[in-house]
Ligand SMILES: [Fe+2]
């Protein structure tokens with residue numbers, strides 16, 4: 001048995017293909033995040049939490065531009081669903097915001113919890129396969145965890161129907177990840 005290498009089973013993808021899929025889905029996710037925050041800002045731009053929302057949106061733009069560069073450098077095409085995320089991300093951000101600032105924050109908590117788990121799984125895979133990309137992903141994961149904390153501090157759990165919103169957004173986020181990895 002080889003030491004320190006991830007076990008690869010017959011039928012498992014080559015690391016290069018696996019990493020291309022990771023970059024594609026992460027790029028899609030960070031783009032979706034920028035769209036969610038744009039939807040939130042358009043509705044809640046004048047609210048108390050608007051400053052925090054803008055700051056989080058800036059972080060997502062930084063994450064996105066890093067993945068833009070990585071896709072270009074490594075010649076990985078973006079997901080075919082990019083146009084869908086333009087609309088769906090914005091709609092999720094705007095719709096939750098119309099329910100109020102606490103609902104918008106609940107949306108952020110749900111998305112970030114899914115992304116935290118998603119990036120953690122990728123980081124586990126990348127230990128040997130691509131330590132440099134792993135560093136970037138862990139760095140971004142730290143930012144996403146911080147966003148979750150900010151949203152919690154801004155009353156995410158105070159919204160009526162928190163559990164319902166959380167489950168719906170998490171289910172949608174996982175579906176978006178599943179689709180963007182494959183398409
Ligand atoms: Fe991000």
Ligand SMILES: [Fe+2]
Nearest residue numbers: 033143144147
């Ligand atoms: Fe985030």
